[in-house]
Amino acid sequence: MTANRDGETLHQPRFPEPGLRVNPIACEAHGVCIELLPELISADPWGYPVIRPGPVPLHLQSLARRAVAACPTLALMLTSPPP
């Protein structure tokens, strides 16, 4: 917990945890993200990614960045704050 110049207490961490979001128009269900990040992303009956809602926990953030970078259609993105 930190305080700003006006003495207000800031409960939010300085860098809020990011969330994952998919651009459903760009997504073509290659499934790379599902392979790379099964902790947060699962497949629907048609192979499209279903993302667990909420922020990406710290210990999964580097894996999430890898999944974002590996998406062939650049459909997966990290957003801050979470969608």
Added chain:
Amino acid sequence: MTARDVAVPSEGRPLAPAPGELRLIVRDQPLSLAEHIARYGPLPAGQLVSHALIAEVERSGLTGRGGGAFPAGRKIRAVAEASMRPRTIRASGGSVAKGSVAKGSVVVANGSESEPASSKDSVLLSLAPHLVLDGIALCASAVGASRAYLCVGHRTAAIARSVTEAAAERVRTGLDSVPVEVTTTADGYLSGQENALISALNGNAPLPTFVPPRAAQRGVHRRPTLVLNVETLAHIALIARFGSHWFRASGTPGAPGSALVTITGAVERPGVREIPLGTGLGEVLQRSGLSQPAQAVLTGGYFGTWLPLPAALAVPVSDEGMRAAGAALGPGVLAVLPESACGLAETARIASFLAAGSAGQCGPCRNGLPALADALNWIAFGQPNQDIVGWVEQLSGLVTGRGACHLPDGAAGLARSALRVFAADVQAHLTAGPCARAGGPPILPLPAGGSR
């Protein structure tokens, strides 16, 4: 058309519609520009500067009447701020200017009304075009727009002609500084969706786009764009004249003002009505004349929610009231289902229409909506088993929130509410097959080719 149809302001003062009086549609003939000004008074030009209008609309509590029910004042403010934001522009000569308004923003009046059961926007545009055009002029001035578009539905070519004439008359008389370009929205359930409209005005396919960027940041011609429903703009024309206090004299504190609703289905006098928001559903339907015993009402359009009758008769007709009942007012469609019809058959037909209306851009919607429609058709017309109800619920969960627009969410909400409201019928269909009513003629209107 007689003189006594038009209220004449005394001592040159505009006449604010009194409490209980209709505000937007004062008679069943179009108001000419002269009659419009005689009825409502001229626009308070110059007196109501940008920030004053925005503040007044914010105080009024007006929400978008196109279905989203987003606070209109906040929407206008976002576009005004985006277009005032200092940004660096490089002129052709190479000089760099840091201006307040780098480029004009754009106002889009949405009268597309692609919802098949709704006709309130086309009725408003044909009977009170100058209220809508007033709203466009006010908003254009409030957000610093250099261009304005009025998009009308493809079903109503005559309206495109009459509003084009109305807009031209205003330019001739020097009323509008920003000319209004009238365009016809493409056919298709989604073509009136805000981002689909912007996409079409940019010369692209009339399909929803991924957000961000938001229209307020980058819309038509990459400029900050204000998209408001035509009824919302008409209310703004009255708020600018008579103030937020007057606006709030109708409706409830949580849902102020009046609204146009389209009542269809099993009523004696279907059509468009203006009601104070918060009026009980029973009273609204009673005024349209319930022609026969009704079992349910579909609220919010085909993207909407079934509410059971008579249980829902006390539900206030407002976004606030409907939300509390698990529904939404949306664009103001109330479709009454008689006892003689099968709610599952109606739902299945609408689900097929929605599946056919999918833009097909997003995988979960492209696959999920046909699957959902198939399952609902199976329940309505086939030999269903118990598993299929679970499959409908699973599919509804799977498609919700997974499209670029809210079409999948709407289809899922419709399906879930049908399983809830017609639960007894579902059990009957599961045990004995389709009921006799399922073979009856469709009650709710669907465009040709939209149903199976």
